[in-house]
Amino acid sequence: MVQRQTRQKDAIREALRENDEFISAQDLHRWLEEHGTHIGLATVYRQLNALADAGLADTIRLDGQQLFRLCGDDGHHHHLVCVRCGRTVEIEPPSESWLRGIADAHGFTVESHTLEVFGLCPDCR
Missing domain, CATH: 1.10.10.10 (Winged helix-like DNA-binding domain superfamily/Winged helix DNA-binding domain)
Structure with a gap:
């Protein structure tokens, strides 16, 4: 469409x-x-x-x-996000083999993934 x-x-x-x-x-x-x-x-x-x-x-x-x-243009959607100010940093994703291993261990297949890690940035700590 x-x-x-x-x-x-x-x-x-x-x-x-x-x-x-x-x-x-x-x-x-x-x-x-x-x-x-x-x-x-x-x-x-x-x-x-x-x-x-x-x-x-x-x-x-x-x-x-x-x-x-x-x-971003790279198609990956993985971030560190500050829970106080919202500052966001793009990060490298975990390996595909790690993701598939976790999914397999629980009987899942991987269709897609995103990763957001929440915490405090250096300025907000």
């Missing part, structure tokens, strides 16, 4: 490019408003979820809140 480009979608992608860390829909909406782009909060939610569904944005849950970040 081809998704059409819209002014709102372009503005949201650009805002995500400007914000390197994971960000909530509310904070992204506020950022857009502060930078002169007026988009409804429901539209921001809808567009962020569409980007995540299309594999163009990463999404995580932190403190009961869904956060989004534009995906």
Whole structure:
């Protein structure tokens, strides 16, 4: 299915490019408003979820809140995430053989994987 480009979608992608860390829909909406782009909060939610569904944005849950970040070009989605400030660092994934071994031990097959490790960054410790 081809998704059409819209002014709102372009503005949201650009805002995500400007914000390197994971960000909530509310904070992204506020950022857009502060930078002169007026988009409804429901539209921001809808567009962020569409980007995540299309594999163009990463999404995580932190403190009961869904956060989004534009995906990198390498296709891997593995991060260290600070639970206090949201700072995010991309990390190397565990080996495929380790993942398959864990899955096999529990009778699973691996379809896909993501890895988020939550803790405190050096500035927040």
